[in-house]
Amino acid sequence: MIHPSTIEEIKNRIDIVEVVGDFVTLKRSGSSYKAHSPFTNEKTPSFYVVPSKGIFKDFSSGKGGDAISFVMEVDGLSYVEALKYLAGKYGIEIKEEEQSDEAQQAQNKRESLYIVLNFANEYFQKVLHNTDEGKSIGLSYFKERGFTEETIKKFELGYSRELWDGLLNEATQKGYNKEILSEAGLVIDKDGKNYDRFRSRVMFPIHNVSGKTIAFGGRKLSSTDKSAKYINSPETELYHKSKVLYGMYQGKNAIRKEDNCYLVEGYTDVISMHQAGVENVVASSGTALTEDQVKLIRRYTENVTVIFDGDQAGIKASMRGIDLLLEGDLNVKAVALPEGEDPDSYAKQLGASGFREYVGEEAQDIIRFKTKVLLDETGNDPVKKAGVIKDIVSSITKINDPVKRTVYIKDCSDLLGIAESVLVAEQNKILIENRKKQRSDQSSQPEIEAPPFPMEQEEIIDQLDIAKIIEYQERESIRVLVNYGKNKIQTREMQDQNLIDYFLNEADEIQFTNETYRKIIEVFREKLNEGEVIDGEFLLHHEDEKVRKTVIDLSADKYEISENWSEKYQIHVPRETEFLRDVTYTNVLRLKFRIVQQLIQEETDKLKHATSEAEVDELLDDINELKMVSVEIAKILGNVLVG
Template identity: 55%
Template structure:
C-alpha cells in the first residue's frame, strides 16, 4: 500500500487547475475557471473549477470533488492509480508500507492489465532496437518512413519477433501469468490449449490513454502474406474501449489546446508523419469509423476540427461520414482532401515540413464549400441530382446543435448556391422538427417499454415535487449554508453552533446529506473545524460530489448591475442571519408536512377505533405545529 505520508505529500502538491488543465481547456471566470463538461456533450459550459477550495463541479453530469477525484472519474483510475499518476506528475517519491508485497498479490485486474501492457511495450521496444530481426526489418521500415530516433521514442514504437511464442515465453519466465496476458489480448489460445503471440512478425504502434499509459497496440505486417490482414489491433479489454480512444491524443493534447484546432486523420503513420512535419495537433481514428465518444474526447481540448482525408473515392466517402458526425457533436468543421493517390503520410514526406504546413493552410475549406464543390462535379446539369445535393447539405447543417450556427450556415449556403434563404430554412426546419419528434417518440417508447413494432404513442409526463422532495431540498439548503458559512458569526455564536442546536432533533432523510450533517455534529463534539477540505479528505465519492456542488457558485451577478444600473444585490453574508433562521423554520415546516402525510396514511389504514383516535390526535398536533411555523414564515396553509 502507498504510505500515508506519500498520499499527504501528493495532496499538498496538487494544483487542481494544473491537474484538470491537462485534460480540459479551462477559461478563467472571475476567481474561478469554467469549461465545457468533459463528461457529457453540452453547448454551454457548466464545468467549474474553484481553486480556492481545491474542488471542481460538473453541473451537467453531477460529478464533483477534488483533483484526485477528477483523475479517477476522467481516466477511470482507482484511487491508488490516481495517487501514483499525480505523484509522478509532481515528482513525489512513492513510499510503500510493509504490506506492499501482499497488496501487489491482491492487485485488481485493472492494475494488472496496466502492468502487463507496460511490460509488453518495453518488450517490443527492446526487440525493435536490440534484436537482429527487429533492426533489420522493423527499424529499417521506420527509417524508410523517415522516422528518426526521437520519433521512435516519442511514440514508443516496437517490433514483435516472427515466432509463435517469443513474447509469451519471455513473459512467463519473468513471472507474468498466462491468464492475464490473455485478458490483455497479447496472446491467443489455440485449439490444443496452448497460446501464441497475437502480434508476431509485425511493427508495433502502442496506443496510450490521456495519462500516457499504454492500453492497446496496433500492429502492421511488413510481408505480403495473403491470408494475413495488413493491420491488427488489440481486442477490447477492461482498460481499452476502441470507440473511446484516438491514436496520438496523449502526444497531441497540449498542441491541440495551444492551436485551438485538431487535425483528424485515419492511420498511425499519418499521425507520426505529421509530427515529423512539425504538425503536432493531430489524432487518428485508427482506421475505424469515427464515434460520438471520440468526438467528445476532441471537444475536451478544442471545438475546431479539420478533417484530412485521401482524395480517392473511399477517402471522400469517409470524409462525408466524418463531417456529419463531427457537426452533430457540436464542433466546427473544416475539410482538406489530398490529391488522389496521396494521404497525410505520403504527402507530408513528398512536400517537406514547410511546404506541407503551408498547403494545409491554403487548401483547408469549410464543409459547405467542400460539399458544394463535390456535389457540383457529381450532379452536373441534372436538376434531380442538384436537388438531392442541396437537401444533403441542408441535412448536414440541421445536425448542428447550435441554432445560431445553423442560421449562419444557411445564409452562407444561400449565397453560394444562389437560392432563397427562406427555402433552405424551411427545408432545414422540417428536418430538425422531424428529428426532434422521432427522438421524443423513441424516448417515450423507452420509458414505457413499448416494443419497436407497436404503433407510435404520444406521452405527456409532467413531474410534481412531492413533500419528501421538498424536505430534501430544504435539507440540501441547510447543508449548503453550513458548508459555506459554518464559521461566520450568528448573533454571539457561530452559524454552525446555531444550526446544530436548532436541528438537534431533526433526522435527515437524504443519506448523503445526513452523512454530511453527522460530520458537522461529530466535528463540533471534538472541537474541530469541519470544512470543504475536510470532506475532500475524508468523504465518500458521493459526499465529495455533493459538497463540490453545494460550495460551487455557478452564476454571479455582473458588477455592471450595481455600477452601471444601480441594482444592488446583497451578498449572502449580509443577510446570513435571516437566511439561516428562515431555513431552519422551512426545514421544520417541510418535515411537519412530511410527518402529517405519513400520519394521514396510517389514519386511513387504522385497524380499530383506538388506533384511529391515536393518529387523529397526532394529526391535530401536527396541523397546529404547521400553523405556528406558517405564521412565522408568513405563508398560508390550508386547514
C-alpha cells in the same frame, strides 16, 4: 498498496485546475472555471471546477469530486492507478506497504493489464533498437520514412520479431501470467496453444490521454505476407477503439494551445506532422469516426480541420464521419491535399509553417467542401444531383445552431443553383421526421407504474409536496453548514461564535428526514465534541459515497455574482457570507415551519377518520396548538398566512 503518507503528499501537492486542465479546456468564470462536460455531449458548458474547494461538479451528468476522483472518472482508472498517475505528474516518490500473499493474488486486474502492456511496449522498443532483426528491418523502415531517433522515442515505436512466441517467452520468463497476456490482447489462445498476436511487424503503441499504453497497432513489412497490412489489439477492458484517437496523448496540449485539431487517417500521418512541427493532430486510425471520439476532441477544442489525402475515392469514403462532427457542435473545416499526397508526405515536403499556410489558405467550411466534392461526381445527371441535395441538407440538419443552419442553406443555394425555399422545405421535412422518430423512441420506453396509495389523490399531492419542501429546506440548512461551517458569526449579544455551534443549538430539536443529511450533521457534532471545527472539505473523504456526493453537490455553485458589479459599476451586491447568522437562523426556522405544517396536515388527516367525540376534541386541540406555533414562526419570518 500506497502508503498513507504518500497519499497525503499527493493530496497536498495537486492543483485541481492543473489536473482537470490536462483533460478539458477550462475557461475562467468568476472564481471558478467552466467547460463543456467531458462525460456528456452537452451544448452549453455546465462543468465547473472550484479551486478554492478543490472540487469539480458536472451538472449535466451529476458527477463530482476532487482531483483524484476526476482522473478516475475521465480516464477509467482505479483509485490506486489515479494516485500513481498524479504522483508521476508531480514527481512524488511512491512509498508502498508490503502486501500479503492473498492481497498480491487479488491485485486489481486492470493494473495487471497496464503492467503487461507496459512490459510489451518496452519489449518491442528493445527489439527494435537492440536486435539485428529489429535494426535491419524495423529501424530501417522507420528511417526510410524519415523518422528521427527523437521522433521514434517520442512515439515509443517498436518491432515484433518473426517468432511465434518471442514476446510470450520473454514475458513468461519474467513471471507474467499467460492469461493476463491473453486478456491484454498480446497473446492468442487457440486450441490450447498460445502464440504472439504481433509477429514481424513495426509496432505503434496506442496510449490513453494520460499516457499509459492500452493497445498496439502493427504494420507488416513483408510483401509475401498474405495477412492484413495493419492489425490492431482486440477490444479489452482497457482498450475500446471507438473511444480512442491515436496521438491525442502527444497532441492534446498543442490542440488546446492552437484551439484547433487536425484530423487525419493514419499513424504515420500523425508522426510525420509532429516531426514537421505540427503537433495539434490526431488520427482515427482508419476506422469510422465515432461519437465518443468527437467528445474526446471537444474536451480540448471546438474547432476541427479534417485533412483528406489527395484521392477522390478516399475523400468520399471518409465523408461519412463528418455528420458526427457537426452533430457534436464542432466547427468543422476540411482541406484536400494535392493529388498523390497525404499528410505524411506533404508535412515533410512543406515543413510546419508551409503546411499550416497551405491548410489555412485551402481549408473550407465542411458543408461547402462536401457540396463541391459530391457535385463533381454528378455531372449532368439530375437524379444524382437530387441525391446530393438531400445528402447536403441532411448534413446541415445535424447542426444544432439554427443561425448556422440558415447561413449554410443560403451558401448551398448559391452553390447548387437551387432556390433557398426548396432547401428550407427539405430541411424542415428532415427535422420533422427526426423529431417524430425521437418521440416514437421515447414512447416505446416502458412506463413505470405508480404504486397504489390508500388515500385520495389530492391528499397524495399535498403530502408529497410538503415532504419535498421539507427535504429542500433540510438541504438548504446543510448547504450553509457544509460551505461555512468554519466561519465565525456574531450572536445577538455581539459575541463571536462558530457557525457550527450556532447551527447545532438552533437545530437541536429537529430530526432531519434525509439519512445522508443526518450523517453529515452527526459528523459535524462528533468533531465539534472532539474540539475540531470542520467544513465540507473534511467530508470529501468520508467513507460513505452518498455523503461525499452530497457535499460536492452542495459545494459547487453553477451561478456566481460577477465582480463587475462592484469593480466596474461600483454597485454593491450583498453576498451570503455577510448575513450568515440570519441565513442560518432563517433556514432552520423555515424548516421548523414546514415541519409544523406537516404535523397539522397529519393531524387533520386523522380527524377525518376519528371515531369518537373525545378523539375529535383531542385532535382539534392539537391542531389549534400547532397552528399557533406556525403563526408565531410566520411572524418572525415575515410570512402571511391565509385561512
